[in-house]
Amino acid sequence: MKLLRKPALREFLRILIAVSAALLLGFFITLLVSKQPLEAYRAFLLGPLSRFNRFGDWIEESITLTLVGLAVALVFKSKQFSLGAEGQILLGALVSGSIALFVPLPGYLRVPLALVAAMGVGFLWGYLPGYLKAHLNANEIVSTLMLNTIALKLYDYFLIFHIKPPNAGYNASATFTKDGILPSFVPALPFLADLRARFMSQTNITVMLYLTILAVLVAYYLMYRTPFGYELRMIGANIKFARYGGINVKQAIILAFAVSGVFAGLAGAHLAMGIHTKLIQNISLGIGFEGIVVALMARNNPLFVPLSALAYGYLRAGADIMERSSDVSREMVLVIQALIILLVTAEQVLPVIQQRVAARREAQPATSLAEGGH
Amino acid sequence: MAVLVEMDQIIKIYPNGVVANDGVTFSVERGEIHALVGENGAGKTTLMKILYGEERPTSGVIRVNGRAVHFHSPQDAIQLGIGMVHQNFMQIPSLTVAENVVLGKEPTRRGLLDRKAAIQITEELSRQYGLKVDPEATIESVNVGMRQRVEILKILYRGAEILILDEPTAVLTPQETMELFKSIRTLVKQGKTVIFITHKLREVKEISDRVTVMRGGKVMGTLPTHEATREGLARMMVGRDVFLEVSKPLRARGEKVLEVRDLTYVSETGRQVLRGVSFSVYAGEILGVAGVEGNGQTELVEVLTGLRPATGGEARVLGTPILNRSPRAVRLAGVAHIPEDRLTNGLALTATINENLIVDRYFRPPFRRGWFIDNKEVRQHGQQLIERFDIRTPGGEVPVASLSGGNMQKVILAREFSSQPQLLIAAQPTRGVDVGATEFIREQLVEQRNRGTAVLLVSADLAEVMSLSDRLVVMYEGQITGVFPEAAKATEEEIGYYMLGVKRQSPEEMEAYL
Numbered sequence: 001m002k003l004l005r006k007p008a009l010r011e012f013l014r015i016l017i018a019v020s021a022a023l024l025l026g027f028f029i030t031l032l033v034s035k036q037p038l039e040a041y042r043a044f045l046l047g048p049l050s051r052f053n054r055f056g057d058w059i060e061e062s063i064t065l066t067l068v069g070l071a072v073a074l075v076f077k078s079k080q081f082s083l084g085a086e087g088q089i090l091l092g093a094l095v096s097g098s099i100a101l102f103v104p105l106p107g108y109l110r111v112p113l114a115l116v117a118a119m120g121v122g123f124l125w126g127y128l129p130g131y132l133k134a135h136l137n138a139n140e141i142v143s144t145l146m147l148n149t150i151a152l153k154l155y156d157y158f159l160i161f162h163i164k165p166p167n168a169g170y171n172a173s174a175t176f177t178k179d180g181i182l183p184s185f186v187p188a189l190p191f192l193a194d195l196r197a198r199f200m201s202q203t204n205i206t207v208m209l210y211l212t213i214l215a216v217l218v219a220y221y222l223m224y225r226t227p228f229g230y231e232l233r234m235i236g237a238n239i240k241f242a243r244y245g246g247i248n249v250k251q252a253i254i255l256a257f258a259v260s261g262v263f264a265g266l267a268g269a270h271l272a273m274g275i276h277t278k279l280i281q282n283i284s285l286g287i288g289f290e291g292i293v294v295a296l297m298a299r300n301n302p303l304f305v306p307l308s309a310l311a312y313g314y315l316r317a318g319a320d321i322m323e324r325s326s327d328v329s330r331e332m333v334l335v336i337q338a339l340i341i342l343l344v345t346a347e348q349v350l351p352v353i354q355q356r357v358a359a360r361r362e363a364q365p366a367t368s369l370a371e372g373g374h
Numbered sequence: 375m376a377v378l379v380e381m382d383q384i385i386k387i388y389p390n391g392v393v394a395n396d397g398v399t400f401s402v403e404r405g406e407i408h409a410l411v412g413e414n415g416a417g418k419t420t421l422m423k424i425l426y427g428e429e430r431p432t433s434g435v436i437r438v439n440g441r442a443v444h445f446h447s448p449q450d451a452i453q454l455g456i457g458m459v460h461q462n463f464m465q466i467p468s469l470t471v472a473e474n475v476v477l478g479k480e481p482t483r484r485g486l487l488d489r490k491a492a493i494q495i496t497e498e499l500s501r502q503y504g505l506k507v508d509p510e511a512t513i514e515s516v517n518v519g520m521r522q523r524v525e526i527l528k529i530l531y532r533g534a535e536i537l538i539l540d541e542p543t544a545v546l547t548p549q550e551t552m553e554l555f556k557s558i559r560t561l562v563k564q565g566k567t568v569i570f571i572t573h574k575l576r577e578v579k580e581i582s583d584r585v586t587v588m589r590g591g592k593v594m595g596t597l598p599t600h601e602a603t604r605e606g607l608a609r610m611m612v613g614r615d616v617f618l619e620v621s622k623p624l625r626a627r628g629e630k631v632l633e634v635r636d637l638t639y640v641s642e643t644g645r646q647v648l649r650g651v652s653f654s655v656y657a658g659e660i661l662g663v664a665g666v667e668g669n670g671q672t673e674l675v676e677v678l679t680g681l682r683p684a685t686g687g688e689a690r691v692l693g694t695p696i697l698n699r700s701p702r703a704v705r706l707a708g709v710a711h712i713p714e715d716r717l718t719n720g721l722a723l724t725a726t727i728n729e730n731l732i733v734d735r736y737f738r739p740p741f742r743r744g745w746f747i748d749n750k751e752v753r754q755h756g757q758q759l760i761e762r763f764d765i766r767t768p769g770g771e772v773p774v775a776s777l778s779g780g781n782m783q784k785v786i787l788a789r790e791f792s793s794q795p796q797l798l799i800a801a802q803p804t805r806g807v808d809v810g811a812t813e814f815i816r817e818q819l820v821e822q823r824n825r826g827t828a829v830l831l832v833s834a835d836l837a838e839v840m841s842l843s844d845r846l847v848v849m850y851e852g853q854i855t856g857v858f859p860e861a862a863k864a865t866e867e868e869i870g871y872y873m874l875g876v877k878r879q880s881p882e883e884m885e886a887y888l
Contacts, residue, residue: 053582225746227737234733244681244719245733246702246712 015297019311020342028076029339033332040326044336047321048314054063054321060275061311063212065206065265066306068291070219073300075126075260076292077223079236080133082257083262084144086288087151088125092118092268094155097279098163099181100272107179114180115211115269122265123258125151130257134250138292148288159279173279182206182274206274212306215263219302222259232256290316293341315340315342377440378404378567379425379456379536384434386420394420395431396591402536407568409557409599412588413611413808417709418571421588422538424459425569427451435513443828457529458538463521465513471520472496472509475527499527504560506553519550523557530566537561538569543577544806547568549874555581573808575609576837577602587611612810627844629692630656631708631798631828632678637687637697639673639852647673647854650687653888655797660819660829662843662861664836666873670852672714675801678830679711680704691797705734708796712786712803714832720786723775727767728756730774731789763788780811792817799830800820804838816842836866836873845887848872855879857887 027041034040048058068085075082096114103110132138156171163173185205186196199205223229231252234242249356266338271283294312298304319333379402386395394417401840402408412418423429425436435442438454445451448458465474472492481491496509505523513521522542530539539558543551558568558581570582578585579599586596587610594610632655639648648670655661664669676682678689680701689697694707705711713719721730732752733743740751756770765784767777774782790798800819804812819842823829833839839846839861846861847854848869856872856879858864869876 207495221746225749227742227747230729230732230736230747234722234725234729237725240719241722241730241733243701244679244713246705247733248702362783363588 005233006274018343019340022343025339025343026336029332029336030328034326034328036326040322040328044318044322044333046318046322047325048317050321052198052316054200055204056205058310058313058317059205059209060203061316062309063208063307064267064270064275064287065290065294065309065313066212067189067215067263067270068287069294069298069305069309070215070302071122071263071267072291072295073254073298073302073305074219074223074232076261076295077236077300078232078253078256079239080130080140080253080256082129082140082144082260083216083292084125084126084129084140084147084257084261085267085291086284086286087144087148088122088261088264089268089271089284089288090148090151090155091121091125093264093272093279093283094158094268095121095265096156096269097176097272100176101163101173101279105179106179106356107183110179111182111273114273115266118265119262120265122261122263122268124261125265126257126259126261127254128257130254133257134253155283156281159281171281175278176273180273181277182208182270185209204275206270208270208274211266215266216302216306219263223302228252228255228259264291267291268319297341312341377401377405378438380435380437380440381425382435382437384436384544385432386417386429387432388398393591395424395434398434398588398591398593400567400586400593400596401586402567404567405562405565406583407562407570407581409582409585410569410571410588411573411575411578411585411607411611413573413810416588416611417591418458418588419540422458422540422571422806425451426456426538428458438810440535440538452529452532452534455533456538457532457534457536459522459529459540459542461540461544463525465521465524468512470510470512470526471507471516471683474513475499475509475531477528478708479532493494495531496527499530503527503530503557503564505557519546519553522554526557530838531846536567536569538571540571541573541849542570543572543574555691561744575607578602578607579604589613590843592725598790611808627659628826630654631657631692633688633829635676635688637674637677637689638685639670639677639682640685641673647852648677648685650854651849652687653847653854655828655830657828658823658826659844660831661718662839662846663830663832663849664839664846664869664873665834665849665865667834667850671834671849672801674849675711675714675799675830675832678704679709679799686836705793710734710790710793710795710798712790712798712800713806714801716783716786721782724773726756726771727765727774727785728752728770728783731759731770734789734793737811759788759792771859779806780808783807783811783815785815787815787818791822795822795827797828797830799832800834801833802834804833804835812845836869838853838867840864840866850875850878854884854888857884859887 030037030041048054068089071088096118099110099114099117103113105113117142125147129140129143132143133140159173160171164171165174181204184196184200185207186192187328188196223232230249231242234245234247235249235252239249256263268284272279276283294305294308297312298308315337319337322328323330323333376595381398381400384395384398387393398417398421400421410418420429424431427448427450432725437443443454464677466477469477472489472495473487476492480496481488487654488689493509494509496573499505500507505527507520507523507527508516513524524724526537542554544791546554562568572578579602582599584596585593585599585602585607587607589611634654635652637648637651638646641647651674653661655733663671663674673682678696680696680699680703684697691707691709696704696707696709718724732755735741736747741747741755753770759765760767760770763784765781765788767781774785777785803819807815819829819831831839845860846858846864846869848856850872855875856877858869
């Protein structure tokens with residue numbers, strides 16, 4: 001019982017209970033809709049681990065989700081509900097992709113330049129709604145959604161009219177050359193050559209893996225160890241208190257939006273230069289919004305974001321595989337997936353159970369008293 | 375007099391193990407005004423919620439008119455004529471006063487609410503019990519005093535014979551309190567019984583027939599009010615001697631710290647709230663600002679602390695201009711601020727105690743080192759202040775929300791007092807605070823003054839400003855209308871005339887003392 005008072009452990013237990021309940025529920029639904037429920041559910045649960053390339057897909061996806069999750073967590077921590085990650089991702093992809101395609105620098109300069117540029121454009125695309133919110137009190141939900149649309153149209157315009165090779169049959173850029181692609185996460189060392197070849201042939205896990213780990217630490221330190229992070233959290237906890245205490249609320253809000261954009265921009269670069277190695281239409285496919293789920297599951301704590309991204313990425317990968325390899329329809333798969341997320345993100349799961357138990361315990365002596373009185 | 379309600383050996387243990395009532399025996403006689411006093415957390419409200427059917431006792435018996443009763447909900451209690459007015463009113467802001475009074479038991483005509491009847495009912499009750507309300511005004515447009523009267527009318531309409539009032543004066547100005555007391559006397563004359571929860575001993579003496587003191591979930595005693603003294607009641611409540619009057623050594627005032635000249639403020643809605651306010655506060659003195667609430671005191675404090683822009687005028691702290699500067703700039707000029715609305719402005723409830731203690735200093739060494747905040751320093755700093763200000767907590771890393779009300783207050787005091795201010799602005803510092811904490815806050819204010827801090831004290835509690843202040847000014851309709859160079863020599867009655875706008879001094883008369 002004493003251990004239960006530790007918040008971290010309680011949190012873990014809470015998630016464990018929620019996940020188990022959700023998986024059980026998911027299985028019941030599968031039972032109802034599938035003729036071979038066991039196989040279908042196994043594909044869902046174990047699919048992402050069943051083949052090497054599937055494992056790779058899962059990790060790649062989780063990297064993107066982690067970066068987006070960090071972006072969302074940072075801005076949500078200040079209780080600013082920016083939904084602008086999607087637009088920042090798109091512009092991050094566009095800018096990094098353009099540099100990867102057109103800047104004639106050697107890879108060791110071109111790739112870092114592209115990454116920095118992606119982060120920069122993310123910063124600017126976050127600064128904008130931040131400024132609108134702080135100085136003009138423009139609702140950030142509306143402004144970020146509008147900016148997402150603008151970003152999407154800009155992306156399509158540049159892709160179709162300027163980047164796409166004139167004779168190409170579909171709306172995509174040329175594939176990036178080696179100098180514009182993120183290198184594999186396995187270093188090019190002689191004794192690792194086999195491993196490197198194996199990973200490179202089947203997966204796109206790149207050095208972004210290390211950068212993402214670094215990003216998690218940076219986000220964590222930023223949030224919990226710097227003056228900016230303190231301002232961010234106090235604004236989130238009580239904005240009136242922050243103002244009263246002397247925090248420059250406007251500046252901190254703008255920075256929260258902008259810094260959040262840096263991480264989303266990096267996610268865009270990962271999509272362009274890591275996963276697809278070219279610019280395609282619909283490159284983000286709404287992953288900016290899935291980042292919200294990731295951040296919520298992690299309770300906006302950067303250290304939990306990668307775990308939450310891995311879990312979410314696993315669900316997504318498993319769902320895809322179940323859809324492809326069983327008779328369960330995509331719709332049902334999405335229902336199961338949504339149920340799990342619902343249960344995990346439900347703020348009150350464990351507290352409610354605790355209250356119920358306590359209420360029952362309390363009710364018993366009271367009723368016996370009532371009986372005694374009559 | 376006949377015993378109307380008896381609560382016998384009531385025990386209430388909450389699921390989290392907190393013992394709120396520990397064998398409480400309490401009785402009320404028909405037609406009396408019974409004050410129930412105790413510090414925050416003494417178990418008064420829990421006991422009354424049990425009587426009102428909102429909480430169930432873990433054990434114990436309640437008898438009404440000698441018969442044992444069991445309440446499952448407030449409906450059961452109201453049927454036996456027991457009604458309660460909570461601290462937070464349960465009203466619908468967009469409906470009218472009359473609609474709120476009859477809500478839940480509406481007079482109907484052809485199945486629809488009969489507005490005329492509702493208004494008539496409200497007017498009749500209002501007249502009968504001397505509770506003045508405007509039946510056709512919407513709740514959101516009327517002041518707190520009237521909203522409280524509406525709440526009382528609501529339970530009277532439901533046939534309450536026993537009225538439980540939970541700290542009814544906490545939200546009222548002195549004038550509204552007087553009016554409420556008049557109504558309570560009218561109610562009792564017409565045969566009602568009133569239980570009055572409070573921790574203001576002055577009110578106990580003024581209004582009640584008998585008083586029951588609670589401490590730590592137990593009853594310390596019940597006695598006729600005329601036999602009780604304020605000192606004696608305070609000792610019963612706190613368990614030790616309490617000094618209600620702070621003794622304050624004479625101290626020559628020092629240099630001028632705050633100088634305010636012709637300060638004006640026009641609200642967003644265009645109302646002229648401050649009309650040319652001028653005064654100074656000197657090192658080592660407490661300048662009290664008295665006045666009925668709503669005469670510009672709140673805005674004065676917020677303008678001076680950078681939370682609102684001034685429309686005109688000047689204010690300097692030791693020569694540094696502070697008007698229309700950011701709250702940070704004002705703080706850096708040496709101003710500390712105990713805000714009026716402490717839970718909204720003074721604290722971030724979900725943040726930890728340590729975090730709440732550094733909001734005005736996290737960006738400076740020793741807390742900030744390079745790019746980072748030195749968390750070890752933050753913890754040590756928190757620990758020191760927790761000890762120095764006796765904040766009751768398992769540690770500095772728990773959220774402020776988990777503290778009791780009094781300890782939350784101490785977190786604010788710890789931060790503001792420890793910033794070594796040149797000027798301390800305290801707005802209603804003891805409002806809603808129990809006796810023990812009030813004593814502590816008053817001592818600390820005087821302590822700051824003795825150390826040479828200039829203190830600007832704004833309080834609606836006239837007795838408090840009079841006893842703490844060296845010098846006192848009265849604000850009326852956005853202006854200073856009177857100044858009393860020696861607060862101790864003024865009388866309450868005299869100051870009251872200025873507060874109500876009956877008397878005012880001419881600018882020439884005041885000039886020498888501002």
